Amino acid sequence: MEGNPVGLIDLSLEVEEGQIFGLVGPNGSGKTTTLKLLLGLVFPTSGSGEIFGYPLGTLTYKQRIGFVPEGPYFYDHLNAVELLRFYGSLFGMGGAELESRIEYLLKLVGMWQRRDRKVLDYSRGMLQRIALAQGLINDPDLLLADEPTSGLDPIGAIQIREVLMRLRDEGKTIFLCSHLLKEMEPLCDRVAILNQGVVCHEGSMEELLTGEDGRYVATFRDLDQVALQHLRVLAERVDSEGDQYVAAFSDQQSATAAASEMIDKGAQLIKISPQRLTLEEVFIEAVGGIPE
Amino acid sequence: MRLRWTHRIVILILAVGLVRGSIPLREHIRYQRLVLGIKQPMPLTKIVDFDPTALSGVMIGAVLGGFREVAAAMMWAKVHTLWNQGEGTWFDCLHVMRSTTLLDPHWIEPWRVTAWHMAYNLYVETDDPKLRANLLDRAIAALKEGISWNPEEVELFIELAWTYFDKLDDYEQAAKWFRATLHMPHPAYIDRMIAHGYEKLPDIPKALDWYDYCLKRDPNDNIARGATLTIRERYLPAWRLLEAGDYDGALALIDQYLEVEPEGTIALHLRAHILEEAGRLDEAFDGWQRSADAMALDDLARRKVAELGTVLGKDVALVPTQVLRRESPEQMSPAPVFKEEKK
């Protein structure tokens, strides 16, 4: 499209307290821009926003938020303790309170043993851990995180997810941006899918994955070839999972009718339930499929 | 958070107000620097004297980097190079010399040499009185400018006084600039130069006063003592008769001495001066001509011949000092006023 690139178009989001909100989208969809808007680093061409009731960019709410950047850089002549001390001091923290907070956070993110090494010597994953620690230095009520598990090994990523869930359970609000859908699926309470600056889907995770079109799946066992052939005719799709077969139907009625026929043919019905998509499937459908 | 437009305008107005409000302070600083004599080298009016072709890239870097003195030294080295190429490059030398003084006005040597180069080397390259006068004028101006930058450097005062003494025979101006060195440490001969200048003018009483000053300063100054004795014996009696109006008596005394020493410069000058005072201008003209013929380097006599000749309507060539007096009168002592002949 010719002309000035547009970062976001008519973005409108509402995030409630005490939940993990995920903003997902492909690269360049506007996730980081959204975060920067919330932090007052860039300015909207029109419209407004509030955090904790304060307009965007106000200093007041920044006392209560934390930010975890993607691919973080820090002053590389400092070590982990000095870095957190620096950031903590910007909140007016100091003394024993700050020191104990630093120790707690470094242990939380698994960096306590390496606290004396300079940031210059940190790996990508270590930097990400430190990024989370500095984002939590002020015990924020709202944490804004951009790809918080980026650069981490699988175990590290799981540890970080556990931290985030614990924070949610403590009543914190977390606003996550990521393109790692498999990680976001078990983590987020609500999700918005962003594509080319436009929010194309938004809702609770449950609503998104359940879908609105009423599709059902039925699971069978002990199907002979004849029954299986007949099932393939009745269902939109049949997948085998070990000794079981999962058949998808457009509605509950079709699923029930097919189940009845299969039972008559001697198959064992395991269950009938609404079809549950993966976030990845929802995402692909939302962004218009996989480009060729 | 973004500033409101009103806040932006207020800040801008404040900034402009601060700039505007600081102007009196800036002018006061300028005034203070003027009073303290802190000047910047190479003012705009002098930029026309600067020879940019003499600047190499290295010098430009040195100038811009604040190492003007090093750039000046490099430029002075270029003067040496041009000098060694011979007389054909002497005018090129002059431009580079002048540029050096602009780069580092506190370096005395370039001022001295620039003035000397004009007053002596380039002076003999031409016979045109106008061009010679111009060279002398510029030499004097250069030395005076050097003195303005370095008011405590006795070398420049001496050079200027000597230029007046030797090239212009303006002993009044020479005495003035020699006297300016008296409050600074200076060579002993300077005091005697003042006296000697007055001797040659001639102004015998002033010459004696200055030799007396030399003796008070240094009772062992045998040169001053010898000069004092000579003046008292040879010239003072005639001078006293001159002051009394007995011109013939004064002439008779001087002629007695000239029989013994027919080419004595001071005696010849005194004789011609007596004739001037008597108003016998034609004879005075001949007297000065005699002195000029006796001593090839007697430029004072030559100047007097030209001045008297002009007054008497004779066919005489102008000398550079006449041109200079006419075109830059502030550089010279006032022109002599010749008396009418007393009948």
Added chain:
Amino acid sequence: MSAIWRIAKATFHEALRRRFLNGILIFGILIIGSSWTFTYLQPGAELKMLVDIGLGAIRFFGMLIAIFVGVRLIPDEIEKQTIHTLLAKPVTRAQFLLGKFLGGVATVFTNVALMGLAFVIVYMVKAPQLRELAPDEGPGISMVFMAPNIGKAIGLTCFELLILAAIAVVASTIFSWVMASIFSFFIYFVGQMADFLRELASPEHGADTASTIVFGVLYRILPHFEIFDIRESILKDNFVPWSLLGNVAGQAIIWVVVVLMIGYLCFNEREV
């Protein structure tokens, strides 16, 4: 205030570790340390040459450091995105700008102090020897006020570099750091010729009206860097009154405040 101080401190520690700047400092100290070897170029004026080169080197290398520190302070933060984590904290853009500026200034002053120390050492060793080479006739260089004058000259250089650093920092909020460097150098050199501008702005010099206006505006808005040069007084060994120093320092502070105000206006609009 605490945020400004903390950012300044972090900036200072980071800037001191930059190899490029340390290289300039070392080169400057080498030049100052060997300044007495250049004195042979002006026989009879060796002490003048020593003082001129020493103070000139402090000014020149201080200028390089002020500009190259200043133009990188903010662009580096934006480039490395460390500014995001900082501005996400309760730190205003004004505090950030001021903190970075003060940290940069501390770096410049530290470097100037080190060069000044090197010069003082050279001066204390060499000046008495070179004084002996001055001619007997004439004052040569008297040294009654020289030592305090040198201290005052270095102090004035610090104020001069304060303005230059402010210009460099502010320019970097508008341009790239390369353009900001060129702009800062340009302002510095034109600012040395304020007297020129004053004369050019005067109708007596025959310039057309448009040129007169342009030069007049430049004269009024540009900092006059030549007021920080008291070389004449040093060479004449005149006492430099504290009132002049105070006035010049006051003028410098005004310029810094004005430049930073403009910088704040620009930086506040900048998206990072």
